[in-house]
Amino acid sequence: MAMIGQPLDRIDGRAKVTGAAKYAAEFRVPNAVHAVLVQSTIAAGSITGFDLKEASDMPGVLAIITPNNAGKLTHPENVPQAVAGPLLQNKDILFNGQHVALVVAETLEQAQSAASAVRLTYTRGEAATSMDAMLGQAYPPKHFRNGARPPDTSRGNADESFATGAVKMDATYVTPIEHHNPMEPHATIAAWDGDRVTVWTATQGISGVQSTLAGQFGIDKANVRAICPYVGAGFGSKGNTWPPATLAALAARTVRRPVKLVLSRSQMYTSNGYRPRTVQKLKIAAAADGALLSMRHDGFSSMSRPSLGEFAEPVALATEMLYACPNVAVTHRLVALNAALPTYMRAPGEASGVYALESAMDEMAVALKMDPIAFRLKNYAETDPHENKPFASKALRACYEQGARAFGWEKRSAEPRSMRDGNILIGWGFATSTYPTNRMPSAVKIRMEKDARVVLQCGTQDIGTGTYTVMTQVAADTLGIPMHHIRFELGDSNMPPGPVSGGSMTVASVSPSVQAACRALLDKIKDRAVAQPGWGGQSRDGLQLRDGQVVGIGQQISLATLLEHGPIEAEAKTQPGDEKKEFSMHAFGAQFAEVRVDPDLGEIRVSRYVGAFDGGNILNAKTARSQLIGGITYGIGMALHEETLVDQETGRIVNTNVAEYLMPVNADVPDIQTIIVPNDDKNSNPLGVKGIGELPMVGVAAAIANAVYHATGVRVRKVPIRIEDVL
Amino acid sequence: MDELITRREVMVVAAGGMALSQAPAHGADRASDASEKQTSDVPVSLRVNGRALTLHVDQRTSLLDALREYAGLTGTKKGCDRGACGACTVHLDGRRVISCLTLASRCQGKDITTIEGLANGDQLHPVQAAFIEHDGLQCGYCTPGQIMSAAALIKEGHAGSDPEIREWMSGNICRCGAYPNIIAAIRHASRGA
Numbered sequence A: 001m002a003m004i005g006q007p008l009d010r011i012d013g014r015a016k017v018t019g020a021a022k023y024a025a026e027f028r029v030p031n032a033v034h035a036v037l038v039q040s041t042i043a044a045g046s047i048t049g050f051d052l053k054e055a056s057d058m059p060g061v062l063a064i065i066t067p068n069n070a071g072k073l074t075h076p077e078n079v080p081q082a083v084a085g086p087l088l089q090n091k092d093i094l095f096n097g098q099h100v101a102l103v104v105a106e107t108l109e110q111a112q113s114a115a116s117a118v119r120l121t122y123t124r125g126e127a128a129t130s131m132d133a134m135l136g137q138a139y140p141p142k143h144f145r146n147g148a149r150p151p152d153t154s155r156g157n158a159d160e161s162f163a164t165g166a167v168k169m170d171a172t173y174v175t176p177i178e179h180h181n182p183m184e185p186h187a188t189i190a191a192w193d194g195d196r197v198t199v200w201t202a203t204q205g206i207s208g209v210q211s212t213l214a215g216q217f218g219i220d221k222a223n224v225r226a227i228c229p230y231v232g233a234g235f236g237s238k239g240n241t242w243p244p245a246t247l248a249a250l251a252a253r254t255v256r257r258p259v260k261l262v263l264s265r266s267q268m269y270t271s272n273g274y275r276p277r278t279v280q281k282l283k284i285a286a287a288a289d290g291a292l293l294s295m296r297h298d299g300f301s302s303m304s305r306p307s308l309g310e311f312a313e314p315v316a317l318a319t320e321m322l323y324a325c326p327n328v329a330v331t332h333r334l335v336a337l338n339a340a341l342p343t344y345m346r347a348p349g350e351a352s353g354v355y356a357l358e359s360a361m362d363e364m365a366v367a368l369k370m371d372p373i374a375f376r377l378k379n380y381a382e383t384d385p386h387e388n389k390p391f392a393s394k395a396l397r398a399c400y401e402q403g404a405r406a407f408g409w410e411k412r413s414a415e416p417r418s419m420r421d422g423n424i425l426i427g428w429g430f431a432t433s434t435y436p437t438n439r440m441p442s443a444v445k446i447r448m449e450k451d452a453r454v455v456l457q458c459g460t461q462d463i464g465t466g467t468y469t470v471m472t473q474v475a476a477d478t479l480g481i482p483m484h485h486i487r488f489e490l491g492d493s494n495m496p497p498g499p500v501s502g503g504s505m506t507v508a509s510v511s512p513s514v515q516a517a518c519r520a521l522l523d524k525i526k527d528r529a530v531a532q533p534g535w536g537g538q539s540r541d542g543l544q545l546r547d548g549q550v551v552g553i554g555q556q557i558s559l560a561t562l563l564e565h566g567p568i569e570a571e572a573k574t575q576p577g578d579e580k581k582e583f584s585m586h587a588f589g590a591q592f593a594e595v596r597v598d599p600d601l602g603e604i605r606v607s608r609y610v611g612a613f614d615g616g617n618i619l620n621a622k623t624a625r626s627q628l629i630g631g632i633t634y635g636i637g638m639a640l641h642e643e644t645l646v647d648q649e650t651g652r653i654v655n656t657n658v659a660e661y662l663m664p665v666n667a668d669v670p671d672i673q674t675i676i677v678p679n680d681d682k683n684s685n686p687l688g689v690k691g692i693g694e695l696p697m698v699g700v701a702a703a704i705a706n707a708v709y710h711a712t713g714v715r716v717r718k719v720p721i722r723i724e725d726v727l
Numbered sequence B: 001m002d003e004l005i006t007r008r009e010v011m012v013v014a015a016g017g018m019a020l021s022q023a024p025a026h027g028a029d030r031a032s033d034a035s036e037k038q039t040s041d042v043p044v045s046l047r048v049n050g051r052a053l054t055l056h057v058d059q060r061t062s063l064l065d066a067l068r069e070y071a072g073l074t075g076t077k078k079g080c081d082r083g084a085c086g087a088c089t090v091h092l093d094g095r096r097v098i099s100c101l102t103l104a105s106r107c108q109g110k111d112i113t114t115i116e117g118l119a120n121g122d123q124l125h126p127v128q129a130a131f132i133e134h135d136g137l138q139c140g141y142c143t144p145g146q147i148m149s150a151a152a153l154i155k156e157g158h159a160g161s162d163p164e165i166r167e168w169m170s171g172n173i174c175r176c177g178a179y180p181n182i183i184a185a186i187r188h189a190s191r192g193a
């Protein structure tokens, strides 16, 4: 029976439910000491002095590292994961909560206590903290999408055609700063041995850690080993190699002992990126029959001071390709503030951008008096209207149909406030979801031991997505041997490199190299068989591996006998082909939300949810469903809960904890029905997968906002939607 | 947790007593080995997962850090260190507590069960088995806390219906969003329990 597609239990499930799975901070490294970061309390200016007397006199303190004694680190070129700072390289303060010192002590308690006794003096500068006040000084990003495309594009003439529309909308949508808040805080243990360093670190990309540290410390990549077999999720916050990993290595070099640095939850709000705030201006016009004439999407996203790097939230990319509209213009702009550097967060671009786009499309449907799904279908893009290419595959129509049927959409009465359960207002909302299909190079090593057990290795990560499990499934099917004879290992930069676990591309990237490595191994097994006495003349391609036997014409030999000559090893590297030139590659989905709103109290509850997705080929129905419900839950948070609040006076984030940064808890999440629309997308990659890490969160906030409008008649154009917004 | 002083309370007490402890300016002495022992060598004898242990902790050490940093039991997770996420949930004398707000030095003579001690040898606790079967986890970092809470609330009789489970499990944040699967797992485990 084929293993691919089965709803199999997670292979690492047992390790995770028994506490045996080891996360970065949990490795036992003899003689390790503890480091605690000290962060700035002003948002702009410079440090004029340190008073370290009290702290350095405290028990157990081994070192206090400041810009005065940190020594020089080099910023590596061409390593996209390397973050430029703050790395204690100068005394400029660019944001509140910036790392300014690092205290190392024998125990955690001693380090924490001494860190709180570090005193600084500053000169204060003028801090820019209000994005809205700075919108007039927005500027185009310099390296949009790492230079892969310009920040602005247009087709037709969006502005002229807007005037000709029978129905128009022009509105601004705002999304807040959001923080990833993976449950595992960032953590690194660093240990030097001469000029070689090993880091156990919480990361979505061990290869990036390796290149970054090598560059920063000026050592050979081969001298950096990054280990991360389990990571307590990341959602983008562990994609880059952020300063704390570097500072842990710096501290370990300074005190000549292994150093463990774990961020506090509070410090995570200024240490490893966030989803920037966006202001998005949407202008859409349609003919009276609902045919789109013009779309304009101007996106602004908040940024740090430019010297820290650049990240632009690519909010308008979906607007280019999602609907068949002849006139479209999109722009992306940045607003520099005294804030930490933002970064990718689950469905970067699409989460914020499709929220705005699909809210605007709902407003258009209302104005046109059309059913929201019928309006989307009227403008369905059969081919990618931006790139002028066919889609590699697109089962969005089936997502709409199957989602609507499961939800009971046809029973919806269009009028706002028309559906009730007693006093409670009921709203049904809908939105489209889409996310690009990505793929990167990847390499896998495979070895069949003498007992015919197989070990595969790839320097990839399992961020909770099921990499261990699905790669074992792929290997089992390719080799034709049972899963329990296979072990897939990951999370060590000594293994062949895999890509960063981001952009929903791990399975699309790594599974082809697993397949290729398995095939290479099979070839070597067969080579060994035909080299046996009496097998002369048989072609390798005619042989089969069956029940532990290599079977040829009139000959067979057991694997066990072949393996008496020693284990067999193979390695394979795979990379994307020309498919991106030929096809537009995207995953799709349809999101349906029911909300119940108390008209007196304004309380909004999501009471029912259906999501139907075209994620290409699904390798494990069980772990895939978990990704889907997890993404939808992330979207519920975006719609109703999550918002990082910055005090405009001080530039300080005021809710740096998981009690006041609201995230969905169990009672906030209803039954979620997920539908996987079958679609094997072999045009995109050998396994036909599209990636489903980000897709399920895209459009959720719009579906819920549209449901809130349907329930209450109040159009809220920002998230999170709060009680006071609907009262 | 009523008879235990929580760490938060102790922090308040410590802040109040600050002037006193700062008065003698024994900077040099405080850095010496002798005074280090004074703050960092508080012996605590307790049973963890049925095993008698004596840990030499700091008076500021939380039960969570005592388990993770002193006893090498890292199955219990630190998500917030402030009592807000539930990742550090353990059983103390049979009751669930958040170990980040429990002082280790107040656990003298106590009986602690952590995720490492929940299974019966190789035989998983029904909640652990159900979490695997229903995929009530993704990254797994919140999972030990979820399971310790779930095992306790089933025992307490709080798993009667899905809404009841939802409410009682809402002190355990799962950022991966495994909630519906966690409900399914607890429902399943409580039927058998």
Ligand code: FES
Residues within 6 Å of the ligand: B077, B078, B079, B080, B081, B082, B083, B084, B085, B086, B087, B088, B089, B098, B099, B100, B101
């Ligand atoms: S770590 Fe104790 S509640 Fe979060």
Ligand code: FES
Residues within 6 Å of the ligand: A183, A232, A233, A464, B136, B137, B138, B139, B140, B141, B142, B143, B173, B174, B175, B176, B177, B178
């Ligand atoms: S499984 Fe990742 S936080 Fe719950």
